[in-house]
Amino acid sequence: MMDALKNLNPQQHEAVTSSARQLLVLAGPGSGKTRVLTQRIAFLVNENKVSPHSILAVTFTNKAAREMRTRLERMLGKGVNALWLGTFHAICARILRSEADALPFDNNFVIMDADDQQSIIKRVLKDLNIDDKLYRPASIHNVISNAKNAMQGPDQVKSRTYREEISKRVYEQYEKILRSSNAVDFDDLLMWSVRLFEENPQIREKYGQRFEHVLVDEFQDTNQAQYELLKHLSSVHHCLFVVGDEDQSIYRWRGADYRNVLRFQSDYPKSEKILLERNYRSTQNVLDAAQAVINQNKSRTPKNLYSKRGEGPLISLYDAVDDHAEAAYVVDDIVDRIASGQEGGEFAIMYRTNAQSRLLEEAFLRANIPYRLVGAQRFYGRREVKDIISFLRLVHNTYDSVSLARVINVPPRGVGSKTLLDLDQIAQNNNLTSSDVLLSLGELGQKSPFWDTFSSRSASMLAHFGSLLMNWREFGQSNPLPDLFDRILADIGYKAYIDDGTEMGDGRWENVLELRRLAYEYEERGITEFLENIALVSDQDTVPEENDAPTLLTLHAAKGLEFSHVYIVGLDEGLLPHSRSLEDPEEMAEERRLFYVGITRAKNHLTLVRAGQRSNYGRFEYTMESRFIDDIPEELIKREGVRLGVQRLTPLSHPRWEPSSYERSTPKKETPKESRYQAGMRVTHSTWGSGLVVETRILGNDETVTVMFESVGLKRLAASVARLEIVG
Numbered sequence: 038m039m040d041a042l043k044n045l046n047p048q049q050h051e052a053v054t055s056s057a058r059q060l061l062v063l064a065g066p067g068s069g070k071t072r073v074l075t076q077r078i079a080f081l082v083n084e085n086k087v088s089p090h091s092i093l094a095v096t097f098t099n100k101a102a103r104e105m106r107t108r109l110e111r112m113l114g115k116g117v118n119a120l121w122l123g124t125f126h127a128i129c130a131r132i133l134r135s136e137a138d139a140l141p142f143d144n145n146f147v148i149m150d151a152d153d154q155q156s157i158i159k160r161v162l163k164d165l166n167i168d169d170k171l172y173r174p175a176s177i178h179n180v181i182s183n184a185k186n187a188m189q190g191p192d193q194v195k196s197r198t199y200r201e202e203i204s205k206r207v208y209e210q211y212e213k214i215l216r217s218s219n220a221v222d223f224d225d226l227l228m229w230s231v232r233l234f235e236e237n238p239q240i241r242e243k244y245g246q247r248f249e250h251v252l253v254d255e256f257q258d259t260n261q262a263q264y265e266l267l268k269h270l271s272s273v274h275h276c277l278f279v280v281g282d283e284d285q286s287i288y289r290w291r292g293a294d295y296r297n298v299l300r301f302q303s304d305y306p307k308s309e310k311i312l313l314e315r316n317y318r319s320t321q322n323v324l325d326a327a328q329a330v331i332n333q334n335k336s337r338t339p340k341n342l343y344s345k346r347g348e349g350p351l352i353s354l355y356d357a358v359d360d361h362a363e364a365a366y367v368v369d370d371i372v373d374r375i376a377s378g379q380e381g382g383e384f385a386i387m388y389r390t391n392a393q394s395r396l397l398e399e400a401f402l403r404a405n406i407p408y409r410l411v412g413a414q415r416f417y418g419r420r421e422v423k424d425i426i427s428f429l430r431l432v433h434n435t436y437d438s439v440s441l442a443r444v445i446n447v448p449p450r451g452v453g454s455k456t457l458l459d460l461d462q463i464a465q466n467n468n469l470t471s472s473d474v475l476l477s478l479g480e481l482g483q484k485s486p487f488w489d490t491f492s493s494r495s496a497s498m499l500a501h502f503g504s505l506l507m508n509w510r511e512f513g514q515s516n517p518l519p520d521l522f523d524r525i526l527a528d529i530g531y532k533a534y535i536d537d538g539t540e541m542g543d544g545r546w547e548n549v550l551e552l553r554r555l556a557y558e559y560e561e562r563g564i565t566e567f568l569e570n571i572a573l574v575s576d577q578d579t580v581p582e583e584n585d586a587p588t589l590l591t592l593h594a595a596k597g598l599e600f601s602h603v604y605i606v607g608l609d610e611g612l613l614p615h616s617r618s619l620e621d622p623e624e625m626a627e628e629r630r631l632f633y634v635g636i637t638r639a640k641n642h643l644t645l646v647r648a649g650q651r652s653n654y655g656r657f658e659y660t661m662e663s664r665f666i667d668d669i670p671e672e673l674i675k676r677e678g679v680r681l682g683v684q685r686l687t688p689l690s691h692p693r694w695e696p697s698s699y700e701r702s703t704p705k706k707e708t709p710k711e712s713r714y715q716a717g718m719r720v721t722h723s724t725w726g727s728g729l730v731v732e733t734r735i736l737g738n739d740e741t742v743t744v745m746f747e748s749v750g751l752k753r754l755a756a757s758v759a760r761l762e763i764v765g
């Protein structure tokens with residue numbers, strides 16, 4: 038049998054081979070939706086002789102796109118290169134770059150990330166003399182983002198209250214800054230693509246002609262702009278294949294609207310619907326628990342999922358005395374299981390909020406178990422990485438005022454905020470951008486018409502930066518990216534600036550080198566793609582490809598993934614469901630879906646964990662068990678631990694608790710006062726061999742050492758457990 042039709046049940050087979058123009062596959066988790074979508078592409082190419090060039094497939098994360106491409110390459114060979122396969126954002130960026138002539142920015146536009154967006158909003162608030170404590174940049178950004186996802190410009194935003202009026206005004210200025218910076222934000226990628234198609238029928242026609250087949254994964258999480266985009270892209274052939282599960286819709290806060298499923302059915306009355314009922318991922322106990330949880334949600338299509346994988350173990354529920362014990366239990370349990378032969382990569386620990394990772398991380402460090410953290414403390418969020426990217430962005434697109442403001446004084450060259458304001462003002466007075474003025478100063482020096490508008494000290498400092506910028510632009514045009522990278526570092530003396538000889542400095546320089554390694558990968562493809570890919574790396578995408586270590590991630594980031602053993606921690610009222618949702622039934626339903634997504638990631642074993650007390654800014658607070666646990670039939674659950682929190686009332690007297698596994702994994706020991714190791718030392722480790730100490734500090738009651746091993750790369754270790762030997 039051909040690859041595309043291998044291992045499919047009859048419903049899956051029908052979905053893969055159907056000749057319906059519009060097809061909706063609605064099915065629960067683990068039923069093979071993503072698999073069906075992938076194999077349908079292979080079927081279209083192999084059997085129906087559709088050219089990969091005419092196929093567009095949309096995934097939810099870049100990681101999912103990479104996986105799908107790899108599978109397709111295996112089935113179809115290199116022919117799949119012509120296939121468009123990526124996230125909505127990546128696809129839109131590609132369209133906007135090709136059609137820049139019809140847009141108010143040119144094709145070198147940069148994509149502002151969340152940080153950039155906040156800093157623009159702060160700048161606007163300052164300009165408008167608005168207190169950013171009363172009007173939080175994050176909440177204003179939310180208003181702007183929602184407006185864009187609903188395809189509304191600043192003039193369409195309602196202003197019934199003063200607060201709304203403020204948001205509207207900020208939105209206006211925000212847009213001006215984006216335009217004059219030749220930049221777009223994430224929401225713009227979608228909004229401008231939709232607008233482009235609405236306003237240019239001939240462009241819509243071109244893409245509509247091209248894409249004979251449009252396929253979409255995780256359809257339940259599309260928002261309005263995305264839905265409209267899909268309609269445009271399929272406006273000629275009308276072939277749309279979408280797969281989704283309304284019970285897994287968890288991005289309402291980003292404008293996702295699972296009613297798009299209903300809209301799809303009413304927009305395409307002839308569409309066919311296929312349901313898949315067999316689950317291939319999970320054991321029956323996991324499925325039954327999931328089912329019991331989601332059944333509590335109203336207004337959903339009931340689904341019956343069954344599995345032939347056997348009952349599997351009961352759901353473990355561990356009641357820890359407090360949040361430290363919660364983390365320690367999870368790590369101890371994993372240590373035991375690894376000791377009995379399981380692989381680290383089979384485990385995932387999921388939580389509701391990013392902050393919950395900290396105690397888990399510390400517990401892993403103490404146990405000397407390597408782990409993978411998804412999302413938090415992103416590499417691209419680090420100062421030195423952002424600095425260098427900003428330099429490159431500025432060279433690539435000199436109008437990028439956010440990057441200019443970030444780096445004009447890096448390293449400090451005496452350009453104060455006053456000079457910057459002057460620069461801005463003078464540019465505006467002359468209908469120019471700050472970069473135009475800088476370049477003029479850089480090129481003409483004292484002959485520049487702007488020289489005399491500054492004090493001579495400011496003028497020469499600005500001229501110096503202007504000439505650097507000019508040189509880099511020229512250099513970048515005829516030299517590969519890594520050379521430009523090195524040239525910039527050398528010209529500004531960046532190493533001396535950030536690497537002050539301390540461990541921290543070393544670490545920062547390591548990050549710069551890591552970025553440089555990445556730049557090398559783009560030697561051929563060039564700076565545009567380099568910057569674009571960096572901008573598109575979203576949180577979910579930091580899931581590492583290697584799978585030898587337990588993964589820590591939020592429930593949101595877990596969508597579409599699967600692991601043998603899943604731990605969900607923090608099953609307390611206020612955490613899961615989150616306190617924000619307690620008053621609002623819609624939000625509560627979404628919390629329940631989020632929990633459902635988490636449960637259904639488990640292939641074999643699910644462990645739920647909660648803590649009877651949690652520390653809250655130094656105080657301990659009692660917690661109540663999550664209402665979601667009540668939804669799971671008692672006979673599916675095996676309870677362990679102290680069960681403090683089953684009391685639903687706040688206890689009057691504090692029960693004394695016996696030290697449990699928390700004590701076990703953190704034997705009392707003297708807190709070391711001084712570091713034993715130092716950055717730069719050569720050390721050896723019993724398993725990983727020799728390495729170089731990068732950083733060391735006292736953390737809790739132990740010394741934490743970061744070592745670059747020749748064998749496995751960077752590891753953070755607890756000194757008391759790791760027993761590193763100093764060489765020489």
Ligand SMILES: Nc1ncnc2c1ncn2[C@@H]1O[C@H](COP(=O)(O)OP(=O)(O)OP(=O)(O)O)[C@@H](O)[C@H]1O
Nearest residue numbers: 044045046065066067068069070071072317318597
């Ligand atoms: N017919 C089949 N035979 C064997 N394995 C299958 C079959 N269909 C799906 N699987 C496997 O079941 C698992 C779940 O499939 P897949 O990820 O496609 O489900 P999904 O419906 O997309 O789930 P989710 O809703 O969580 O995204 C995968 O490991 C997949 O390879």
Ligand SMILES: [Mg+2]
Nearest residue numbers: 070071072597
């Ligand atoms: Mg899937």
